[in-house]
Amino acid sequence: xxxxxxxxxxxxxxxxxxxxxxxxxxxxxxxxxxxxxxxxxxxxxxxxxxxxxxxxxxxxxxxxxxxxxxxxxxxxxxxxxxxxxxxxxxxxxxxxxxxxxxxxxxxxxxxxxxxxxxxxxxxxxxxxxxxxxxxxxxxxxxxxxxxxxxxxxxxxxxxxxxxxxxxxxxxxxxxxxxxxxxxxxxxxxxxxxxxxxxxxxxxxxxxxxxxxxxxxxxxxxxxxxxxxxxxxxxxxxxxxxxxxxxxxxxxxxxxxxxxxxxxxx
Amino acid sequence: xxxxxxxxxxxxxxxxxxxxxxxxxxxxxxxxxxxxxxxxxxxxxxxxxxxxxxxxxxxxxxxxxxxxxxxxxxxxxxxxxxxxxxxxxxxxxxxxxxxxxxxxxxxxxxxxxxxxxxxxxxxxxxxxxxxxxxxxxxxxxxxxxxxxxxxxxxxxxxxxxxxxxxxxxxxxxxxxxxxxxxxxxxxxxxxxxxxxxxxxxxxxxxxxxxxxxxxxxxxxxxxxxxxxxxxxxxxxxxxxxxxxxxxxxxxxxxxxxxxxxxxxxxxxxxxxxxxxxxx
Numbered sequence: 001x002x003x004x005x006x007x008x009x010x011x012x013x014x015x016x017x018x019x020x021x022x023x024x025x026x027x028x029x030x031x032x033x034x035x036x037x038x039x040x041x042x043x044x045x046x047x048x049x050x051x052x053x054x055x056x057x058x059x060x061x062x063x064x065x066x067x068x069x070x071x072x073x074x075x076x077x078x079x080x081x082x083x084x085x086x087x088x089x090x091x092x093x094x095x096x097x098x099x100x101x102x103x104x105x106x107x108x109x110x111x112x113x114x115x116x117x118x119x120x121x122x123x124x125x126x127x128x129x130x131x132x133x134x135x136x137x138x139x140x141x142x143x144x145x146x147x148x149x150x151x152x153x154x155x156x157x158x159x160x161x162x163x164x165x166x167x168x169x170x171x172x173x174x175x176x177x178x179x180x181x182x183x184x185x186x187x188x189x190x191x192x193x194x195x196x197x198x199x200x201x202x203x204x205x206x207x208x209x210x211x212x213x214x215x216x217x218x219x220x221x222x223x224x225x226x227x228x229x230x231x232x233x234x235x236x237x238x239x240x241x242x243x244x245x246x247x248x249x250x251x252x253x254x255x256x257x258x259x260x261x262x263x264x265x
Numbered sequence: 266x267x268x269x270x271x272x273x274x275x276x277x278x279x280x281x282x283x284x285x286x287x288x289x290x291x292x293x294x295x296x297x298x299x300x301x302x303x304x305x306x307x308x309x310x311x312x313x314x315x316x317x318x319x320x321x322x323x324x325x326x327x328x329x330x331x332x333x334x335x336x337x338x339x340x341x342x343x344x345x346x347x348x349x350x351x352x353x354x355x356x357x358x359x360x361x362x363x364x365x366x367x368x369x370x371x372x373x374x375x376x377x378x379x380x381x382x383x384x385x386x387x388x389x390x391x392x393x394x395x396x397x398x399x400x401x402x403x404x405x406x407x408x409x410x411x412x413x414x415x416x417x418x419x420x421x422x423x424x425x426x427x428x429x430x431x432x433x434x435x436x437x438x439x440x441x442x443x444x445x446x447x448x449x450x451x452x453x454x455x456x457x458x459x460x461x462x463x464x465x466x467x468x469x470x471x472x473x474x475x476x477x478x479x480x481x482x483x484x485x486x487x488x489x490x491x492x493x494x495x496x497x498x499x500x501x502x503x504x505x506x507x508x509x510x511x512x513x514x515x516x517x518x519x520x521x522x523x524x525x526x527x528x529x530x531x532x533x534x535x536x537x538x539x540x541x542x543x544x
Contacts, residue, residue: 133362161363214358220353221358224319224350224351224420225375225423226376226423227371227375234378235374236380
């Protein structure tokens with residue numbers, strides 16, 4: 001059951017979106033979010049919807065896959081929409097006690113729901129098309145200038161990539177410990193919530209002990225391979241901006257400009 | 266011995282809170298391009314000895330010289346570590362990256378090697394352990410023997426002069442053990458690298474040039490395997506078993522057959538017995 005967990009799901013592929021430099025994609029997401037928050041009328045949202053659809057078509061990610069990512073968030077979307085529904089001012093279309101629905105309220109509710117969905121889908125498109133390792137790499141380079149402010153960017157990126165590396169190892173280990181405990185009569189999926197929480201304790205303690213032992217051994221192994229912090233490190237794989245990254249950047253600037261223009265329509 | 270790669274001079278070390286010292290007064294020299302096996306049961310100090318060789322453990326008294334550099338000298342730490350590479354028992358806990366080739370690139374990246382040279386070193390190291398075809402795989406999907414070979418490649422990419430393997434096969438199945446041992450023997454044969462193999466499997470020592478047996482933090486026996494293994498009674502007194510081949514020859518001798526005790530490999534042993542039967 002634990003095998004199903006994937007962090008920041010990644011669908012390998014070889015489309016132009018997959019091949020873009022991770023830095024470009026991160027900046028694209030930033031621009032996309034800004035443009036999304038600039039939208040305030042139907043044209044603005046139509047533009048962003050168009051952008052998302054084009055992007056997912058280029059990445060060959062099926063709309064169904066994209067929408068399935070929204071499932072856990074349905075409640076938040078509906079909740080936000082309902083709250084906004086009652087916040088409109090103007091002529092009420094329907095009124096009961098202090099609750100009233102106005103034409104503006106409906107508009108707000110629809111736009112808010114759309115905004116959240118576009119935001120989530122846009123973010124998912126990034127993680128769907130970029131491997132966690134590339135993301136870490138991209139973040140490290142983008143945040144590079146923060147090194148001057150003594151932010152340990154390389155160390156943070158190293159920690160993130162080690163965490164990613166050990167997720168499958170620790171999942172495997174958890175499975176093993178669970179089987180061992182089950183063989184001795186432990187039960188993890190029956191009983192009241194409090195009982196289940198208690199049953200987790202004999203699982204977590206050995207897992208923690210082993211994680212600390214692993215950390216200790218890994219640190220020694222890293223020292224043996226001459227790791228001494230981020231200073232003076234080089235990288236085998238260099239990130240290089242290509243023509244497609246430039247084109248993507250120009251497209252984003254155009255989208256941002258259109259988003260601003262469409263506000264005035 | 267002229268110009269040994271590693272010298273230990275009267276090295277002692279005790280872990281905090283330990284009753285007995287892990288190493289007491291060990292003096293050794295390890296010759297360049299030699300294949301040294303260090304044997305001993307648990308708690309004999311063999312792992313501590315390994316850790317002394319690249320300054321993970323700095324002796325409390327005595328000193329360790331690597332290429333003439335004292336391991337206690339903090340300024341020379343990186344030089345010592347890039348000269349003596351180390352492979353550990355658990356392959357999972359020494360692989361850093363989520364892609365095989367990225368992991369192998371870790372050491373040269375730390376040393377600030379230019380990207381194109383890193384690429385060349387990584388490819389060469391992976392080819393030498395026969396893992397080039399797996400360079401884009403995720404390490405957690407590999408078998409134990411394959412992971413351990415990746416770990417060896419990770420050390421090779423650093424281009425050390427000596428590689429120390431601390432029980433590299435202890436957690437592997439027989440197939441994995443064979444893979445790793447043949448990779449280790451190839452290292453010696455093709456690159457003339459100094460190899461120090463820490464183990465408690467007798468069979469793994471058969472191909473070494475020199476065998477050091479540790480007991481209670483001291484060197485109990487030291488010599489070529491064909492000199493050490495025939496001392497069956499002494500080895501047994503130290504709680505060690507001899508290789509199957511020596512064991513067989515020893516029993517045959519006790520039964521009155523005139524056989525030598527220094528035929529260590531299965532092939533040698535078989536041919537010696539065959540000779541006896543023919544004559």
